[in-house]
Amino acid sequence: MKVLHERVAGIDVHKDMVKVAIRSPGDKPWTRKTEVFEFRTFYGVLQEMARFLRERGVTHVAMEASGVYTEPVYHALCEQDFTEVLVVNPQHVKALKGHKTDARDCRRIAELLECGLLRGSYVPSAEQKEMRDLTRYRKKTVQARTSEIQRLQKALESAGIKLDSVASDITGKSATAMIEALINGERRTQVMADLALRSLRQPGKQADLNMALAGRFTEHHAMLCRMHRDQIKLADHAIARLDKQIAAMAARWQRELDLLLTIPGIGLVTAAVWLAEIGPEPHRWFDGHDKLASWVTLCPGNHISARKRKHGKTGDAGTYIKPALIEAAWGAIRVKGRLQARYRRLVRRFGGDKNPGAKKKAITAIAHTLLKIAYQVLKSGQAYQEPGADFYTRRESPAQQQDWLIRRLQNLNPGCTITITPPPGAPPPAPPGAPPPGRAQAA
Numbered sequence: 001m002k003v004l005h006e007r008v009a010g011i012d013v014h015k016d017m018v019k020v021a022i023r024s025p026g027d028k029p030w031t032r033k034t035e036v037f038e039f040r041t042f043y044g045v046l047q048e049m050a051r052f053l054r055e056r057g058v059t060h061v062a063m064e065a066s067g068v069y070t071e072p073v074y075h076a077l078c079e080q081d082f083t084e085v086l087v088v089n090p091q092h093v094k095a096l097k098g099h100k101t102d103a104r105d106c107r108r109i110a111e112l113l114e115c116g117l118l119r120g121s122y123v124p125s126a127e128q129k130e131m132r133d134l135t136r137y138r139k140k141t142v143q144a145r146t147s148e149i150q151r152l153q154k155a156l157e158s159a160g161i162k163l164d165s166v167a168s169d170i171t172g173k174s175a176t177a178m179i180e181a182l183i184n185g186e187r188r189t190q191v192m193a194d195l196a197l198r199s200l201r202q203p204g205k206q207a208d209l210n211m212a213l214a215g216r217f218t219e220h221h222a223m224l225c226r227m228h229r230d231q232i233k234l235a236d237h238a239i240a241r242l243d244k245q246i247a248a249m250a251a252r253w254q255r256e257l258d259l260l261l262t263i264p265g266i267g268l269v270t271a272a273v274w275l276a277e278i279g280p281e282p283h284r285w286f287d288g289h290d291k292l293a294s295w296v297t298l299c300p301g302n303h304i305s306a307r308k309r310k311h312g313k314t315g316d317a318g319t320y321i322k323p324a325l326i327e328a329a330w331g332a333i334r335v336k337g338r339l340q341a342r343y344r345r346l347v348r349r350f351g352g353d354k355n356p357g358a359k360k361k362a363i364t365a366i367a368h369t370l371l372k373i374a375y376q377v378l379k380s381g382q383a384y385q386e387p388g389a390d391f392y393t394r395r396e397s398p399a400q401q402q403d404w405l406i407r408r409l410q411n412l413n414p415g416c417t418i419t420i421t422p423p424p425g426a427p428p429p430a431p432p433g434a435p436p437p438g439r440a441q442a443a
Contacts, residue, residue, distance in 0.1 A: 003032070004116040009053050010109030011063035012102050013070050016041055018063075020049065021106035022056055023114050034110065036103045041069070046076035054080045062086040062113040064093055064105075065121060074123070086113070086120035093118070122285050122295070124276075131249045132276040136320055138242040139273075145235035152179075152228035160215025166208045167200060171232065174200050178213065179229065183222045189213040246272050255381075256280035262383040263373055264339055265332025270324045274374060277321040282375050289375040296322055298368045314364060322367070329366040338391040339366055345392060 012019040018039050026033040039049045053061065061077055063070060065087050077085045093109050112118050124132060149171060153164050161182070167175040177195040186192055193209040200209065250257050250272050260271040278292070279285065286292040293299040297315030333343040346362035347353065377384050388394075393401070406418050 001115040001117075003114050005060045005114050007057045008060045008062070008110050008114045009058045010106045010111070010113055011061065011073065012106040012109070013063050013066040013073055014041070014102070015069055018046075018049070018073060019102040019106040020053070021103070021110040022053070022058060023107075023110040024057070032114075034107050036106065041072065043072050043076060046073055047079065050077050050080045053077075054082070059083040060086075060113055062088055062109050062118050062120075064088055064090045064109065066090075084120075086118055087123055088118050089121055124279060127249070127252065128276060128279055131246065131272070134242055134246050134249065135273050135276040138239060138246065139320060141235055141238050141242065145232060145239070148228050148231045148235065152225060152232070155221055155224040155228065159217040159221040161217060162212040162215075163209075166205060166212045173197055176229075178209075179225060182213075182217050183226050183229070185222075187217070250275055253280045256378055259377050259381070259383055260374060263332075263370065263377065264335040264337060264384075264386070265328040265330070265370060266374070267328070267331070270328045273321060273324040277318075277324075280378065283379040286375075289372040292375055293368055293371055296325070296371060298322060298325065298364065298371055325367040325370055326363060328370055329363050332370060333363070333366060336389055338387045338389065339369065341389045341392055342366065342369065 007022070007024045009023070010021045018041060020037045020039065022035045022037070023032055024035075025031070037049075037052075039045050059082060061082055061084070063073060063086070070087055074085065074087060088109070093105070093112060095105060095108065109118070153170060156163055156170070156179070163175055163178060164170050169175060170179070174196045178192045181192050181195065189210045192213050193206055196205065196209060199205065247268070253275050256275065257271050260266050260274060261268070266274075278296075282292055286295065290299065296318040298318065299314065301313045301315065303309070329339075332339045334340070343362050343366050346365050347358045350358035350361045352358060373384060402420070406420075409418055410416060
């Protein structure tokens, strides 16, 4: 293959050491040589490695992504004036089975780089990386809080306390007051039921609470519930602190944040996750929303062999942004408009409400649509304009809708003949394929 870069380096990153292969012109014309070196991963040593590569005339460097171990190597290299420093997907430089060693790995990376066959992964800016750390830690904290709530519920069930069968949230004010009373030694069910507020004070709920709060709550259960309650309080405090810090950091992208908030289903948390994971300018790093959807793995998979489509499942990447968009999609379909109409059409297409997988497929498609809308909104700099719940029906001609309804009636009553008689003076129906009157505004 044609060599595009004369002096390059490929790095195989590990926790305690890195292997570096330098590819440069050989001693004879039209030849190439490879030199392999090993360095430790202390940051001072990595800085010496970067200076050593520049002294050898290296202009392009590539390494495979190895999680957090890649970051100090990347930043040490960026301190020098290399033409290009790439962090590449490990799948793009994967070795053949039985031919893998550290030296071969770094050499293969260098060989691919010198021919221009590697493309760098998306590397966020320093400010975006800081915000990404906070949003990801917030998600982990929320998950830890949910686990503690489940453990609290398990402890109550073990004691025969069926509070969660009556109260919808055992961390609400009423349920919390009852649990605190249990921990403090109260066992009179009527006294604890009187702590209920609002809807739980209805006569029917009061009778259920009296039965739900009667159990075998011992000192052991009180100790467990106290520890779970303390952990939940700590998590609440940590989440509030993170929310405050995330809001302060997101203020630097206030314009983009306001644009994202105009999209149905996207709130402050989802918008902050978008800015942290994808950034305020997705069009700068991704040529189109289809490329971005592939990176997030919200687009259908493409696995075709012998002209047969094997499956169309989405991938497993997008660990943080993909669940956020899925959650936003569930909120978006509760708002009357285009997205709700699209969700209903997709559910019908995938088999209807009786098909257990129809709603999951439809909500994934809505998340994909949200991603495309957000990409276009940030690219154009214009707020989202709701096209309306009749967005799809306006795009169909009356003749198409009539033909579809006739086909449905014939499927319900095989063999029947359907005749449509227009009223006197009515205009003739438009021919099939004719454009609908007017033009709908698309997002």
